[in-house]
Amino acid sequence: MTLALVEHDDGTPTELSLELLSLARQLAAAADEPVVAAVFGEGAEATAATLGDHGVDAVRPVTHANLDGYAPRAWAESLVQLADELSPEAVLAPGSDRGQEVMAHVGASLDRPVAANCLTVAPGAAYELTRQRWGGSLVEHARLESDPKLLTAAAHELAIEPVDGGGEATVEPFEPTLEADHLAVRVARFEESDEEGVPLGEARVVVSGGRGVGGPEGYEPLEALADLLGGTVGASRAAVNEGWRPHADQVGLTGAKISPDIYIACGISGAIQHMVGCKGAKSILAINTDPDAAIMGKADWAVVGDLHEVVPAVVEAIRNGD
Amino acid sequence: MVDVLACIKRVPDTGAKIVLTEDAQDIDASNLGFTMSPHEECAIEEAVQQVETHGGSTTVLTVGPDEAAEQLRTGLAMTADEAVLLETDGAEWGPRATAHAIAADVEAQGRPYDLLLFGNESADGANYQVGVRVARALGLPCVTGIKDLTIEDGVAVAKREVTGGVEVYEVDLPAVVTVKEGINSPRYASMRARMQARKQEVPSREPDPGERPGAFELVRLETPAEGDSAAVVLGEGPAAAPEVVRVLRDEVEVL
Numbered sequence: 001m002t003l004a005l006v007e008h009d010d011g012t013p014t015e016l017s018l019e020l021l022s023l024a025r026q027l028a029a030a031a032d033e034p035v036v037a038a039v040f041g042e043g044a045e046a047t048a049a050t051l052g053d054h055g056v057d058a059v060r061p062v063t064h065a066n067l068d069g070y071a072p073r074a075w076a077e078s079l080v081q082l083a084d085e086l087s088p089e090a091v092l093a094p095g096s097d098r099g100q101e102v103m104a105h106v107g108a109s110l111d112r113p114v115a116a117n118c119l120t121v122a123p124g125a126a127y128e129l130t131r132q133r134w135g136g137s138l139v140e141h142a143r144l145e146s147d148p149k150l151l152t153a154a155a156h157e158l159a160i161e162p163v164d165g166g167g168e169a170t171v172e173p174f175e176p177t178l179e180a181d182h183l184a185v186r187v188a189r190f191e192e193s194d195e196e197g198v199p200l201g202e203a204r205v206v207v208s209g210g211r212g213v214g215g216p217e218g219y220e221p222l223e224a225l226a227d228l229l230g231g232t233v234g235a236s237r238a239a240v241n242e243g244w245r246p247h248a249d250q251v252g253l254t255g256a257k258i259s260p261d262i263y264i265a266c267g268i269s270g271a272i273q274h275m276v277g278c279k280g281a282k283s284i285l286a287i288n289t290d291p292d293a294a295i296m297g298k299a300d301w302a303v304v305g306d307l308h309e310v311v312p313a314v315v316e317a318i319r320n321g322d
Numbered sequence: 323m324v325d326v327l328a329c330i331k332r333v334p335d336t337g338a339k340i341v342l343t344e345d346a347q348d349i350d351a352s353n354l355g356f357t358m359s360p361h362e363e364c365a366i367e368e369a370v371q372q373v374e375t376h377g378g379s380t381t382v383l384t385v386g387p388d389e390a391a392e393q394l395r396t397g398l399a400m401t402a403d404e405a406v407l408l409e410t411d412g413a414e415w416g417p418r419a420t421a422h423a424i425a426a427d428v429e430a431q432g433r434p435y436d437l438l439l440f441g442n443e444s445a446d447g448a449n450y451q452v453g454v455r456v457a458r459a460l461g462l463p464c465v466t467g468i469k470d471l472t473i474e475d476g477v478a479v480a481k482r483e484v485t486g487g488v489e490v491y492e493v494d495l496p497a498v499v500t501v502k503e504g505i506n507s508p509r510y511a512s513m514r515a516r517m518q519a520r521k522q523e524v525p526s527r528e529p530d531p532g533e534r535p536g537a538f539e540l541v542r543l544e545t546p547a548e549g550d551s552a553a554v555v556l557g558e559g560p561a562a563a564p565e566v567v568r569v570l571r572d573e574v575e576v577l
Contacts, residue, residue, distance in 0.1 A: 105458070184493065187491060201485050261574055272339070272340070282574075314566045317566070
């Protein structure tokens with residue numbers, strides 16, 4: 001059996017969780033064993049409708065009187081106790097911030113290794129796996145020998161594959177035994193962002209500007225284009241370091257890793273550290289004065305030209321309905 | 323007063339393309355400089371800023387080869403008070419061995435740090451584990467991925483960015499906090515500070531990797547097949563606008 005942590009928004013599983021299930025299902029199928037999903041929070045039961053179509057056999061909503069909201073250690077402890085009951089071959093978590101954090105705790109609790117950011121896993125007594133390093137600019141082939149095997153999936157790398165005739169997963173609540181210590185770290189409160197518009201991580205269109213933008217005011221046409229396309233603005237590390245944009249806008253190795261339908265890279269050269277942040281994009285359009293810039297080799301489409309002329313022209317053309 | 327430990331890792335300063343050694347066990351760093359991950363530079367900056375606010379001291383620590391003293395000296399130049407090298411023979415230590423060595427050294431030194439800072443994940447391995455494992459070994463609370471940290475009356479108020487806002491955590495010190503770039507702007511150490519740091523002593527101690535069940539072993543590294551292909555050039559300059567609009571409307575369907 002494989003035990004997978006599934007995250008959700010009010011009963012709708014997150015994209016990263018569905019990506020993870022592709023991996024979980026593959027491992028379970030090799031051993032002809034079921035996939036069990038551990039699901040936390042309000043709406044956990046409701047995930048059963050969707051999760052069946054992604055190969056989950058049983059949903060175990062984790063409920064506890066003192067567990068209200070995210071508490072990393074308590075989530076990990078619940079997984080450990082569930083694993084104790086189910087004796088899974090592997091415990092998996094999505095490649096999200098929470099998934100990585102919870103799995104690190106599971107690894108510490110069980111004193112077992114964790115293979116983070118996995119791309120492929122060949123089942124067996126020991127797993128032969130590949131995982132991302134350097135944000136995905138290197139692939140590590142590794143061997144994991146552990147009982148159970150603990151893994152997280154690389155984000156935006158695995159295809160989401162619904163199964164035919166999956167049906168609805170069964171639902172059976174699980175109540176862990178939690179101590180005060182397990183709940184010492186928890187979200188005390190949530191401060192809503194006063195930023196308007198689409199969050200970077202969810203935008204279908206990201207119009208991103210790098211050093212070539214030249215200054216904070218240079219982002220105005222990028223904002224205009226993003227607005228017209230229902231998207232949002234991103235930035236390279238170079239631009240953030242210059243203080244032109246807040247760090248929350250940064251795309252790359254130490255910023256956001258995003259997966260929009262299109263990434264419009266304006267005045268961005270395309271260094272590895274940047275590209276690992278946007279390689280999840282379904283397509284890339286590069287606007288750059290340098291026809292030999294590295295980004296030109298990574299993009300699907302390119303415009304050779306000055307972004308300060310090209311972007312306003314595109315904005316104008318959209319407004320005119322050309 | 324806060325006594326802060328900032329833990330860092332020496333990593334190659336990779337350029338546009340990563341080259342591997344012939345046996346594919348490591349990055350060929352013969353033509354590369356070394357640095358630390360941006361998250362960790364922010365961990366040092368956060369440490370010295372908290373000490374500037376509350377008083378106390380900052381110690382910078384790494385598990386790494388002799389040469390990692392270079393990155394520790396960067397920390398000293400950023401006004402950290404002390405540095406400690408847990409010296410290895412240069413082979414890479416995994417997150418479990420690294421965490422064990424750090425926790426064991428902190429315990430052996432009997433040094434009750436109030437705050438232990440780490441980068442959220444290392445630039446190279448990105449295992450997301452060392453901070454959490456150290457916290458657990460020392461029996462301390464741990465918050466990760468933090469981009470804003472305030473200490474008030476022995477409580478760390480730590481904020482983590484999530485979609486649509488920030489989660490706020492409040493944990494009693496002593497605690498482990500892993501930080502992300504953006505929490506602060508690391509200072510640029512002056513030439514004078516660098517010169518002084520070069521003279522400062524960096525004590526080294528032998529790290530203890532510990533022993534534990536299960537194994538994670540590197541087999542080999544691989545540079546993924548470059549998906550490099552020339553982009554379709556839609557045109558030059560503003561004249562390309564109609565073609566861009568066509569792609570956005572008909573191919574990407576976002577118009």
